[in-house]
Amino acid sequence: MKQNCVHIFTLIIFSISVIACNQTFSPPKRYRIGVSQCSDDAWRTKMNEEMQRELIFHPEISLEIRHASDNSQLQCLQIDSFIAEDVDLLIVCPNEAEEVKSAVSRAYDAGLPVIVADRQVTGEKYTAFIGGDNYAVGRHMANWLQSCAEKLAATPQQPLQVIEIMGLAGSTPCVWRHAGLIDGLESITNVKLMGSGNANWFAAPARVVADSLLRCYPETNVIVAQNDIMAIAAAEVAEKLVYARDIYGDRRGSIYVLGTDAMTGEGGGVEAILQGKIDASITYASRGDMVIQTAVKILNNEPYLRDTILPIMLVDPAVAETMQLMSHEIEHNMATIQALQHRITWLRDMSQLQRVLLYATAACIIILLMLL
Numbered sequence: 001m002k003q004n005c006v007h008i009f010t011l012i013i014f015s016i017s018v019i020a021c022n023q024t025f026s027p028p029k030r031y032r033i034g035v036s037q038c039s040d041d042a043w044r045t046k047m048n049e050e051m052q053r054e055l056i057f058h059p060e061i062s063l064e065i066r067h068a069s070d071n072s073q074l075q076c077l078q079i080d081s082f083i084a085e086d087v088d089l090l091i092v093c094p095n096e097a098e099e100v101k102s103a104v105s106r107a108y109d110a111g112l113p114v115i116v117a118d119r120q121v122t123g124e125k126y127t128a129f130i131g132g133d134n135y136a137v138g139r140h141m142a143n144w145l146q147s148c149a150e151k152l153a154a155t156p157q158q159p160l161q162v163i164e165i166m167g168l169a170g171s172t173p174c175v176w177r178h179a180g181l182i183d184g185l186e187s188i189t190n191v192k193l194m195g196s197g198n199a200n201w202f203a204a205p206a207r208v209v210a211d212s213l214l215r216c217y218p219e220t221n222v223i224v225a226q227n228d229i230m231a232i233a234a235a236e237v238a239e240k241l242v243y244a245r246d247i248y249g250d251r252r253g254s255i256y257v258l259g260t261d262a263m264t265g266e267g268g269g270v271e272a273i274l275q276g277k278i279d280a281s282i283t284y285a286s287r288g289d290m291v292i293q294t295a296v297k298i299l300n301n302e303p304y305l306r307d308t309i310l311p312i313m314l315v316d317p318a319v320a321e322t323m324q325l326m327s328h329e330i331e332h333n334m335a336t337i338q339a340l341q342h343r344i345t346w347l348r349d350m351s352q353l354q355r356v357l358l359y360a361t362a363a364c365i366i367i368l369l370m371l372l
């Protein structure tokens, strides 16, 4: 009889331990995602934050982000190191379409799912693409120029004179934004694109390009730039030139400037519009959250969209004000969500600890009873 009791108690303790272990220590499958960012600026930081934030819903995923400092060779090396490290999925924002193609193909051929985001690579060797509609950005630029031409009563004989500051020549947003602009201007007779120059997405080269184009075409009415960083830099140059050379006389300060990205927050294009540094911008969404959602679908073998082209929108001063207000609201909500997330993690850890303690106490009581 006594021996039977011992057996029953042992069985109970064993069962409790098994249940406790099962509930506490059965980890879900973990995934490692490698992210190869071409550059490191405010736009990329926003995209990285969006991706990290989305991981709140996927604690089984970890991200390793590497920045290639706008260097395609370095980006290829970083992609190769992700392949060697055997990550589960790769996210690439290619610096230049042709130069980064070989490394992306190597990853794809190695069986690694590859999501290409924002900029594209040449060829078809990728699993999914998510990025803004760059051709539409160019078309929107042309439409906006048409409205400027109307405002300034430009005619085919005295057309609106425009210069364009472009991004990095080998990157697809640069190519497609320019193509959209050229196609859009085809039917607009009172707007003339005088000259374009590449400034690789940065302020310093944009200053040089703007300076030389403005000196070549002193009657310029409008500057369009493929991102806001370059637009703000070019606007500063224009302002200085206009004052220094006084070429515009009573038209001082009348140069219109259009940028691209329309990021909210400090130093972004929306703030620049509200401060009167530039006149308008075109949104270019980063949607890091969507990139992660697609990654999760691919990792879970669920259906996903191969090519997602994100819509774009013109932001003028009226829209800018609404956007800035909304973004403050969103930032506030995000902070609340993050605080809640920390609280949930803390509560989950506590409840796990409590469960372990409960089982341990139960086991001790049973042992005590047995001994008694």
Ligand code: FRU
Pocket: 039, 040, 041, 043, 044, 118, 119, 171, 173, 201, 226, 227, 228, 260, 261, 284
């Ligand atoms: C950020 C950026 C943006 C631009 C995009 C194009 O790195 O330069 O300003 O819209 O890349 O890929």
